[in-house]
Amino acid sequence: MGAGRYDVIVVGVRIAGAATAMLLARQGLRVLAVDRVSFPSDTVSSHQLQVPGVALLQQWGLLGQLTGADTPPVRRVRLDAGDGLVMDGQFPAHAGADALYSPRRTLLDSILVDAARAAGAEVRENFRVTELTASGDQITGIRGQTRGRRVVTETASLVIGADGKRSLVAGAVGAPRYRERAAQSFASYSYWAGVPVSGGELYQRPGRAVAVFPTNDDLTMVYVAAPMTEFATARADLEGHYLRALDTCGDMGERIRSGSRAERIRTTPDQPNLFRRPHGPGWALAGDAGVVMDSVSAQGMTSGLRDAGLLSAAVVAGLGGSRPLDAALRDHQRQRDRAIRGMYDFTLRLAALSPITAVQRRFLAAVGADQQETSRFLGAFAGIVPPEQYFTLGTALRVFGSRAIRRPPAAGLLAGCD
Ligand SMILES: Cc1cc2nc3c(=O)[nH]c(=O)nc-3n(C[C@H](O)[C@H](O)[C@H](O)COP(=O)(O)OP(=O)(O)OC[C@H]3O[C@@H](n4cnc5c(N)ncnc54)[C@H](O)[C@@H]3O)c2cc1C
Known part of the structure; x- marks a missing residue:
C-alpha cells in the first residue's frame, strides 16, 4: 500500500493499540505493534x-474469552448519593450487551494482544x-530499543x-x-478478598467518589477518588485516607475490615484532562x-476501544485508497470528539466531587423512586446513553412533571447532575 516496510506501526499495545492493530490486521494491512512491556502486564x-x-468485545468475537476466565458480569448497580438517596437498578442493554465487566488488566490486555497477533499483526514486546x-514534516517510522539495547528502525x-x-x-x-483542564482528583484502589458483592456499588459523598466491583479470582476492586487539593496531606497516610473514605459509605468500611487486602493500595495523582489533535x-x-x-x-x-474502531475504519479507507488519508483522519477526529465530548464534560463535573444541591437531591430522589428512570439514569452515568442526551429539559419534565415548569431545575443538574 505504502512506501514503508509496514502499512501501519502502532506504538503501545494495550486497550487502544491492541484493538487498533487487530482491526487493521483483520482488514489485511501489514501491521507492526510494539510495546515496551511484555504481557501479561498490569497497569495503574x-x-x-x-x-x-463490552458490546464491542462481543462484536469482535472476544467476549467469550473474558467470560471464560470467570470474569463476573455486573447487571445491577446501587448508587448511594448519601443521606438515604439510593438508586438501585439495571443498566439498559446496548447493542446486544447488558452487563458491565471489570476484568483485571493482566487478562483483558492479554486477550487483546493475542487477538492482534491472531489477526496477523506482528507484535513486538519489550521494545521501547x-x-x-x-522526512521533512512527514513521519516515516520509529526508532527504538529491544531489551538487549539493540537499536532498530522500522x-x-x-x-x-x-x-x-x-x-x-x-x-x-x-x-x-x-x-485541557487541570487535574481535579487523585485515585486510590486495591483488591480485597472476603468482601463479596452481588453487583456494583457506587457512593457519592462530598469530596469522595467510591466504586466497588467484583473482579477475577473472587476479589473485589475498591476505588476511592478524592480532591487533588488533599493529595499533599493525604500522602502521609494514603491507606488511612482510603479507609476513612470507605467508613463514610454505609457498612463498606466494616465489610472491608472483615475481609483482607489481597494487594497493595495503588494511588495516582496523574489524571490529566485533555484532547489532542489526533492526526498529521x-x-x-x-x-x-x-x-x-x-x-x-x-x-x-x-x-479506547471505540476510538480503535473509528480510527481503524478511517485508516483502512485512507490507506486502501477509497478516500484521501488526511480527509479520513480528519473525519476520525470529528467522530471521536462528537462521541466523547459530552462524557468528558460530565466526567469533569463528577471529578469536582462537589456536594449535591437541594435540586439535585429532589431529582435523584424522583429518579430513585422509578425503576425505569433509574435504569435510564444509570445508562447515562455509564455512557450507554450519552449524558448530554439524558440531562435535558425533556428528562427534567419527565422526572418532575409539571413542577419542573413552575420551578425549573438548575442548569447544573441538567448538565450532568453535578
Ligand atoms: C486510577 C485509574 C483508574 C482507572 N479506572 C478505569 C476504569 O475503571 N475503567 C476505564 O475504562 N478506564 C479506567 N481508567 C483509564 C484507563 O486506564 C485508560 O483510559 C486506558 O488504559 C487507556 O488505554 P490506552 O491503550 O490508550 O493506553 P495505556 O493503557 O496507557 O497503554 C499505553 C501502552 O503504551 C506503551 N508505551 C508507552 N510509551 C511507549 C514507548 N515509548 N514505547 C513502547 N511502548 C510504549 C505502554 O507500555 C502501555 O502498554 C483508569 C485510569 C486510572 C489512572
Missing part, C-alpha cells in the same frame, strides 16, 4: 468496562520507542501513537492540545494518547 488502572465497551523518523506509511496519556508520539509531533502527516493517535480524562467516570477503556 481500575477496570470497569462499560456496557458499550525512543524517537520517530521523518518504517511505515502511518505511525499510530496508542502509547497512553504521556504519549511519546504526541510529544514528538507536537500534537496540539485543546479542552504520517501519524495518528488512539486512546488516551488522543483524549484522556479523570478516571472517576471509568470511561477510558471503553473510549
Whole structure:
C-alpha cells in the first residue's frame, strides 16, 4: 500500500493499540505493534468496562474469552448519593450487551494482544520507542530499543501513537492540545478478598467518589477518588485516607475490615484532562494518547476501544485508497470528539466531587423512586446513553412533571447532575 516496510506501526499495545492493530490486521494491512512491556502486564488502572465497551468485545468475537476466565458480569448497580438517596437498578442493554465487566488488566490486555497477533499483526514486546523518523514534516517510522539495547528502525506509511496519556508520539509531533483542564482528583484502589458483592456499588459523598466491583479470582476492586487539593496531606497516610473514605459509605468500611487486602493500595495523582489533535502527516493517535480524562467516570477503556474502531475504519479507507488519508483522519477526529465530548464534560463535573444541591437531591430522589428512570439514569452515568442526551429539559419534565415548569431545575443538574 505504502512506501514503508509496514502499512501501519502502532506504538503501545494495550486497550487502544491492541484493538487498533487487530482491526487493521483483520482488514489485511501489514501491521507492526510494539510495546515496551511484555504481557501479561498490569497497569495503574481500575477496570470497569462499560456496557458499550463490552458490546464491542462481543462484536469482535472476544467476549467469550473474558467470560471464560470467570470474569463476573455486573447487571445491577446501587448508587448511594448519601443521606438515604439510593438508586438501585439495571443498566439498559446496548447493542446486544447488558452487563458491565471489570476484568483485571493482566487478562483483558492479554486477550487483546493475542487477538492482534491472531489477526496477523506482528507484535513486538519489550521494545521501547525512543524517537520517530521523518522526512521533512512527514513521519516515516520509529526508532527504538529491544531489551538487549539493540537499536532498530522500522518504517511505515502511518505511525499510530496508542502509547497512553504521556504519549511519546504526541510529544514528538507536537500534537496540539485543546479542552485541557487541570487535574481535579487523585485515585486510590486495591483488591480485597472476603468482601463479596452481588453487583456494583457506587457512593457519592462530598469530596469522595467510591466504586466497588467484583473482579477475577473472587476479589473485589475498591476505588476511592478524592480532591487533588488533599493529595499533599493525604500522602502521609494514603491507606488511612482510603479507609476513612470507605467508613463514610454505609457498612463498606466494616465489610472491608472483615475481609483482607489481597494487594497493595495503588494511588495516582496523574489524571490529566485533555484532547489532542489526533492526526498529521504520517501519524495518528488512539486512546488516551488522543483524549484522556479523570478516571472517576471509568470511561477510558471503553473510549479506547471505540476510538480503535473509528480510527481503524478511517485508516483502512485512507490507506486502501477509497478516500484521501488526511480527509479520513480528519473525519476520525470529528467522530471521536462528537462521541466523547459530552462524557468528558460530565466526567469533569463528577471529578469536582462537589456536594449535591437541594435540586439535585429532589431529582435523584424522583429518579430513585422509578425503576425505569433509574435504569435510564444509570445508562447515562455509564455512557450507554450519552449524558448530554439524558440531562435535558425533556428528562427534567419527565422526572418532575409539571413542577419542573413552575420551578425549573438548575442548569447544573441538567448538565450532568453535578
Ligand atoms: C486510577 C485509574 C483508574 C482507572 N479506572 C478505569 C476504569 O475503571 N475503567 C476505564 O475504562 N478506564 C479506567 N481508567 C483509564 C484507563 O486506564 C485508560 O483510559 C486506558 O488504559 C487507556 O488505554 P490506552 O491503550 O490508550 O493506553 P495505556 O493503557 O496507557 O497503554 C499505553 C501502552 O503504551 C506503551 N508505551 C508507552 N510509551 C511507549 C514507548 N515509548 N514505547 C513502547 N511502548 C510504549 C505502554 O507500555 C502501555 O502498554 C483508569 C485510569 C486510572 C489512572
